[in-house]
Amino acid sequence: MSRSTRLLALALLAPAACGRAPAPAEGRVEFDLRHTKQAGGQAVARWSGDAVTAEELARRFEEMSPALRERYVAPQARREYVESMARFDLLVRDAVARGLHEDPEVVEATRRALVNRLMRAQLEEAPATVTDAEVAEAYAARRDDFVRPEAARVSHVFLAAPRSDAVKAASARQRAEDLLVRARALPPGDFAGFGQLAREHSEEPRTAPLDGDLRFLTDEALAKTYGPEVAAAVRELTTDGALSGVVRTDAGFHVLKLRTRRAALNLSLDDVREELRVRLEGEKRSRAWAGYLARLEKQLSLAVDPDALARVPLDVGAPMRKPSGPLPGTVPAP
Incomplete structure (x- = not known):
């Protein structure tokens, strides 16, 4: 049998990738596609230059589950299985002969x-x-x-109004009440709509571009960053999408919307x-x-x-x- 009919040559860089020197035809590596790469064994099916041996077939059966092996107890089923194996290799040989390996x-x-x-x-x-x-x-x-402790992810609209400025506080509270009415008109799950209110009206420069999203914060972090009044209001929000009333802090007024809660881990x-x-x-x-x-x-x-x-x-x-x-x-x- 000619070398070309039993070896598949592909233009690959695999020899170099494995740390070995290239083959004489640089960048090419040969694959032996035969079943019987070594001499010996009892052939149960044979074709030009190759065969399926009893030893290989027994190994294939051993690799099957017991339920699958039962299919091949009958002689006809066993014959069909071996013929299918052989025909597959005949197709490979014909594909190589047609140059499809290239x-x-x-x-x-x-x-x-x-x-x-x-x-x-x-x-x-x-x-x-x-x-x-x-x-x-x-x-x-x-x-x-x-x-980690429990944390809540909250969005807010914030209007700045220090307690010392009564006139500004009165105006900001009215605006906050108006925004709360608009927020309550939204479905509970409409976080995009609430985010638009935050982008357009919130005076918190860090969170307004983020649709008012405060990310996940613990009760302690909420109190430290935004005031104990905010932390207390968030504790009262028990369902996703729930809204607070207008929450007054030293810095101004918040309208809060609970996005979700993250359970504590221990x-x-x-x-x-x-x-x-x-x-x-x-x-x-x-x-x-x-x-x-x-x-x-x-x-x-x-x-x-x-x-x-x-x-x-x-x-x-x-x-x-x-x-x-x-x-x-x-x-x-x-």
């Missing part, structure tokens, strides 16, 4: 499969042992993720030990993958020419052209 789509799919398999191998081989001390250290460093180290261990193992493997890529780039002298890159034309307004081939692969995230 089709850009096939080449790119093979390149992606190689990179994905290489990544799995690297991540599986990466040392990822996590000690109890490391878990405890991570828990201490990320304690806020596991232990998870001990034992509660999250396994979660943290898995997370730390993943982080170690990600660092190992980044180190591997850095070593590979250095080994193969990866370089980017910023001047040449900047000269590549890129017209965001140009019409889209018909693709000339599959998109090139990029390194997937680990």
